[in-house]
Amino acid sequence: MNIFHEIKSMISVRQVAESYGLKVNRNGMACCPFHNDKYPSMKIDSSHYYCFGCGAHGDAVGYVAEMFSLAQYDAACKIIQDFNLPIETEHKISDDEKNAYRKLVEQKQYAETVKKRFERWADETIDQLKECKHLIEEAKDLIFTKEPGTAVISNGFAYMLHQQEKIEYWLDILCMGDEADKRQLFLMDGKEVKRIAANIKRAGDEILGRNRKRVG
Secondary structure, X not given: OOHHHHHHHHOOHHHHHHHOOOOOOOOOEEOOOOOOXXXXXXXXXXXXXXXXXXXXXXXXXXXXXXXXXOOHHHHHHHHHHHOOOOOOOOOOOOHHHHHHHHHHHHHHHHHHHHHHHHHHHHHHHHHHHHHHHHHHHHHHHHHHOOOOOOOOOOHHHHHHHHHHHHHXXXXXXXXXXXXXXXXXXXXXXXXXXXXXXXXXXXXXXXHHHHHHHHHO
């Protein structure tokens, strides 16, 4: 029996996946780590994993090979080392290699953390910008459709109009732009997006509330 079969007989895919940070629910489903998966689409059992979203599949060794960009044999050696499996290999892993593996795991986990943070920011920012766009349109409709002198026009309304083009530009990037443009927006303009969105919401709430009270 070769080392691949020995590994299969000693440890399950789920044990391996969970040990490297994957969260598997009670039904054996998890968010696939190999594509941008927001809802669990990967099925994991004792001997195999399969993603219904991207088609990734394989056994424990295949999972580790894909996760850490390793050759099959190197992935097998990593499992043997990390889980202290009593399996002899032709290649004895040195301390330097152990440290390299450890750093690789840490880098992978950090990259995954940053990725999830970015995805969460993008989803939340899209919602905020859509709300801003809606507030601007609602304020314009309220003010421009009233009789002269009925609506209250403030500096806040002028600010909203001034920022409208920028709001739509940012929405285009987040909804239809490529990943590089989205990441640049996140890294370079994230604070400005948050600040302007908050200002528009504050101005919009004030304008709409004030004019509705005046009309009412």
